[in-house]
Amino acid sequence: MAKPIVGILHPGSMGAAVAAQAATHAATVLWCRAGRSERTVARATRFGLEPVPTAAELLDRADIVISLCPPAAAEDVAREAGTHGFEGLYVEANAISPERMERIVGLLPEALVLDGAVTGTPPSGGEAPTLYLSGLAPAAAVVEKLFAGTDVTTKVLGTEVGQASALKLAYAGLRKTSQVMGALSLGMAQEHGVGPELIALASRLTGSPLAEPGRIADTAARAWRWGPELEEAADLAAAAGLPDDLLRAAARTLARWNDNKDDDSLSTEEALRRLRRS
Incomplete structure (x- = not known):
């Protein structure tokens, strides 16, 4: 053949x-x-x-x-x-x-x-x-x-x-919202000078998004793709009769990094700065 x-x-x-x-x-x-x-x-x-x-x-x-x-x-x-x-x-x-x-x-x-x-x-x-x-x-x-x-x-x-699509979005919702929460948590801790302590605490958790803080910058560079994926995941949740608020909020948070499309030079500190409201 x-x-x-x-x-x-x-x-x-x-x-x-x-x-x-x-x-x-x-x-x-x-x-x-x-x-x-x-x-x-x-x-x-x-x-x-x-x-x-x-x-x-x-x-x-x-x-x-x-x-x-x-x-x-x-x-x-x-x-x-x-x-x-x-x-x-x-x-x-x-x-x-x-x-x-x-x-x-x-x-x-x-x-x-x-x-x-x-x-x-x-x-x-x-x-x-x-x-x-x-x-x-x-x-x-x-x-x-x-x-x-x-x-x-x-x-x-x-x-x-539809089965493959559902699996992808369910997995994306789990993995990508955890990365967003990791960035938000580190930003809050750093505002009060306890960022390293948070990272030390989080590193004890299996699969913690802060086990590798450098991944926050990676998330920022990919936010232009990840945000729309989470909107799709929110649609999936809504269709299943589940709350979609968390997924849509994570998508809106990622949208703040849309200008950093594929920017692999971004540092963690700069990514967090851009995440904050001016």
Whole structure:
């Protein structure tokens, strides 16, 4: 059986790394450079992805399309693929609610849509994220084969579209709100000169977000992505009849760092300063 052609929409830090793993069993991995930043171009080049000038060409050539983009853009990306008439396997791997996942299925009437969710860090240096899948078993089997023996582990949750999305958002709510609370707690302690004492206390707790205070700056750099994920998680909670206030408050807190998008030079002190109201 011929190797599939894979297209990635769009190669961010996670998308590019996951796409590079797919290249193990793919004929080639395509990406569209139209409208992408120089940083994205450099990243895609580093991972050996094949550039195409337009999304239309990518959709024409690809047998499998993987969508890994900011959650707010997921429906627009799917709509473009559906309008183009994409007929292949579409892996919707963004952090979105099950309700949005269902809407995306409707936007792609000619495609076979698989629900996906990536947890963990981008695959590099021995890191092995997990790609959870839910949907029709034959489609899941294709993706399992695509990543077999790579640094991306796959796990099928079931045949119901929305299961992978629900797991991702539930996990994001747990992990990312803890990072927000860690930043707020350290900011309060430092205001009264007891920051080191708080870190010492918190370090005794298993999995404490303050075990590594430097992660506060990492959270600030990723807040532009994390905030929308928590809004999606809040929608999931509300749909389940659960309070959504905590998740929405965490999303609003993260929004204060939106101007620090992917700024890896930010210090913990500067991140906390920007978190405070002026």
